[in-house]
Amino acid sequence: MSNPEPTTDARLLAAYLRPERRRLSALVAILVVAMVLPLAGPVLVGRFVDAALDGEASHVLVGLALAFLATTLTGDGLQLVVTWLSVRLAWRVGNNLRSDLCRHALSLDLDWHGDHSPGQLIERIDGDIDAVTKFSSTAVLQLLGNAILVVGVLLVSAFIDWRASVLIGATIAAALAVMVKLRRIAVPFYDDERDVQAKLYGDVEERLGGLEDLRANGAGRWAEHRLQQHSAGWWRTARRAAIRGDGSISLAGAVFAAGSIAILALGVWQCRRGELSVGAVLTLLRFSQLVSDPLWRVAEQLAEAQKAIAGTRRAARLLATEPVVADGPGPDLPAGALAVELRDVTFGYGTGHPVLDRVDLVVPAGTSVGIVGRTGSGKTTVGRLVARLWDTERGAVLVGGVDVRTLRLADLRSRIGIVTQEVELFRASLRDNLTVFGTLEADDELLARSLVDVGLGTWLASLPDGLDQHLDGDAELSAGEGQLLAFARVLLADPAVVILDEASSRLDPATEERLTAATDRLLAGRTSITIAHRLATLDRVDRICVLDHGRVVEHDEREVLAADVSSRYHGLLAAGRSPEEVAP
Numbered sequence: 001m002s003n004p005e006p007t008t009d010a011r012l013l014a015a016y017l018r019p020e021r022r023r024l025s026a027l028v029a030i031l032v033v034a035m036v037l038p039l040a041g042p043v044l045v046g047r048f049v050d051a052a053l054d055g056e057a058s059h060v061l062v063g064l065a066l067a068f069l070a071t072t073l074t075g076d077g078l079q080l081v082v083t084w085l086s087v088r089l090a091w092r093v094g095n096n097l098r099s100d101l102c103r104h105a106l107s108l109d110l111d112w113h114g115d116h117s118p119g120q121l122i123e124r125i126d127g128d129i130d131a132v133t134k135f136s137s138t139a140v141l142q143l144l145g146n147a148i149l150v151v152g153v154l155l156v157s158a159f160i161d162w163r164a165s166v167l168i169g170a171t172i173a174a175a176l177a178v179m180v181k182l183r184r185i186a187v188p189f190y191d192d193e194r195d196v197q198a199k200l201y202g203d204v205e206e207r208l209g210g211l212e213d214l215r216a217n218g219a220g221r222w223a224e225h226r227l228q229q230h231s232a233g234w235w236r237t238a239r240r241a242a243i244r245g246d247g248s249i250s251l252a253g254a255v256f257a258a259g260s261i262a263i264l265a266l267g268v269w270q271c272r273r274g275e276l277s278v279g280a281v282l283t284l285l286r287f288s289q290l291v292s293d294p295l296w297r298v299a300e301q302l303a304e305a306q307k308a309i310a311g312t313r314r315a316a317r318l319l320a321t322e323p324v325v326a327d328g329p330g331p332d333l334p335a336g337a338l339a340v341e342l343r344d345v346t347f348g349y350g351t352g353h354p355v356l357d358r359v360d361l362v363v364p365a366g367t368s369v370g371i372v373g374r375t376g377s378g379k380t381t382v383g384r385l386v387a388r389l390w391d392t393e394r395g396a397v398l399v400g401g402v403d404v405r406t407l408r409l410a411d412l413r414s415r416i417g418i419v420t421q422e423v424e425l426f427r428a429s430l431r432d433n434l435t436v437f438g439t440l441e442a443d444d445e446l447l448a449r450s451l452v453d454v455g456l457g458t459w460l461a462s463l464p465d466g467l468d469q470h471l472d473g474d475a476e477l478s479a480g481e482g483q484l485l486a487f488a489r490v491l492l493a494d495p496a497v498v499i500l501d502e503a504s505s506r507l508d509p510a511t512e513e514r515l516t517a518a519t520d521r522l523l524a525g526r527t528s529i530t531i532a533h534r535l536a537t538l539d540r541v542d543r544i545c546v547l548d549h550g551r552v553v554e555h556d557e558r559e560v561l562a563a564d565v566s567s568r569y570h571g572l573l574a575a576g577r578s579p580e581e582v583a584p
Contacts, residue, residue: 020093023085023089024089027089031082032148036152037078038072046280048064048068049278049282050279053277053278053279086136087137090133090137093133109389112321112323117202118202119200119201119204123198124315127311128315132308132315134308136308146291150172150291154169164263168259170259171292172291175259178251193237199233200234260285263284263285264281268281325389326409327408328404331402331407333400333407333412333496336365336366337497337527339362339527340529341397342356342385343397344359344360344395345394346359346393346394355378357551358395359382361545361555364527367527368543370532370538371529373546377548378550380501380502382529386497387418387499399416416497417499418499419487419498419500420486425471429467429470430460433489435492447492450491453491454485454488454514454522455515480514480515484518497526498526499529500530501531535572546568548568553568554568
């Protein structure tokens with residue numbers, strides 16, 4: 001379903017429940033019947049007691065007992081049906097919300113993701129919604145069912161004695177006032193608890209990711225201290241929330257107890273005056289307990305309700321977060337290879353310190369450029385701006401003569417293929433890894449051909465299940481094979497522009513030799529930008545661009561710069577390669 005535009009947690013839930021209104025209506029109808037049937041139980045018990053005291057015939061008592069048994073069993077059976085349906089509905093709505101949260105998070109900018117660790121996102125997308133699902137599948141229906149039950153109890157008890165009905169209503173009102181008041185007080189504390197949990201999970205995820213470095217550098221004690229700090233913070237916030245949340249349970253219990261005592265006292269007084277029978281007194285007492293029992297269960301789940309409300313609010317805030325990099329009006333890009341141009345581009349990731357400073361760079365359609373420079377000179381940033389992972393702070397990036405900010409993101413990125421140093425392989429089949437779970441459409445023949453073209457044909461033939469072989473992430477492939485698999489993905493996408501960002505930096509010589517042929521196949525007829533530290537990977541590019549502190553200091557044909565002893569590129573070649581290799 002499409003992303004709603006919620007401003008409150010109530011509107012968010014309403015937006016996701018709207019498509020389920022028919023199932024929800026049927027569920028409410030069954031719930032009404034299930035909650036009305038228990039009203040007959042106390043009446044039948046009271047009638048049974050009065051009949052027994054009056055010496056009624058045995059068949060009358062048996063009939064009342066069977067009627068009580070039938071209503072009780074039917075009510076319990078309907079309660080099971082309600083629980084089953086409500087759990088299915090809650091999880092269906094929760095999964096839809098999870099999907100939209102995940103989709104929306106993936107659409108947000110890399111700058112936003114830089115401020116939110118994977119652990120935090122897991123807690124937002126799964127942890128918060130899990131709290132909402134658990135609560136809505138149980139306590140919500142108990143609250144709704146209790147509301148139906150309260151109305152029925154008040155009506156039936158009014159027929160027996162209006163004063164008892166007023167007393168039951170006052171008890172319920174007092175209990176609800178206590179729960180609502182303390183809920184408002186406790187919700188911000190539960191929201192804080194969820195924030196602390198997210199930070200804890202995010203920190204744990206980061207420490208596990210850097211486990212080898214922590215061990216190698218003896219920083220294990222520091223990591224343990226960080227975990228203790230976060231755990232202590234969680235304990236403090238959880239304690240503050242629990243004191244306020246559990247306080248409502250204790251006070252609500254006291255109110256219910258006082259109400260039951262008052263009902264019993266009123267009934268005994270009226271019974272002695274001859275205004276009520278013993279059976280009627282028992283009926284009123286049972287009604288007070290019938291109301292208090294479900295309300296007590298709701299009170300026990302108040303903490304879960306507060307967590308669910310906090311989780312829903314946080315989900316609403318996440319869905320309301322707008323991406324900075326958004327779709328443009330969507331002019332169409334021309335077919336074939338596309339020219340790439342940077343016009344007076346300045347960009348610094350919002351830090352105020354430019355990584356690229358007034359960069360001008362033109363890559364004609366169908367040609368290749370190699371970008372070199374020291375670490376931090378802005379090489380990788382060029383590729384990110386061309387793919388519009390960020391927007392420039394000044395100047396413009398053009399692809400195919402069109403400003404990338406005016407293009408639809410899906411259209412732009414479908415025409416650009418990127419291979420980075422770090423290749424992400426999924427725990428899925430080889431087919432899903434190649435097509436990125438069906439994003440790229442290709443039959444088995446085309447998939448196999450792409451692997452053969454990048455030099456992985458022998459490896460494919462060795463797999464027992466072929467394209468259906470399950471890959472356990474990158475555990476089953478070497479770094480070189482992972483890079484070649486990424487090349488196969490780009491071949492399948494058939495982009496107009498290819499960006500290779502240190503794509504061969506992790507390859508051994510034998511694998512790099514296979515990659516050279518794959519690169520020639522990949523770049524044929526396409527515009528390419530190759531970012532490299534290893535100058536040997538630039539032997540086949542048409543032009544060289546040298547960056548230094550975010551500025552273009554050289555940009556010319558590779559052969560020209562290699563032959564010019566005064567050029568920086570010639571100096572890099574002379575410093576990094578033998579004299580025989582310096583000649584163009």
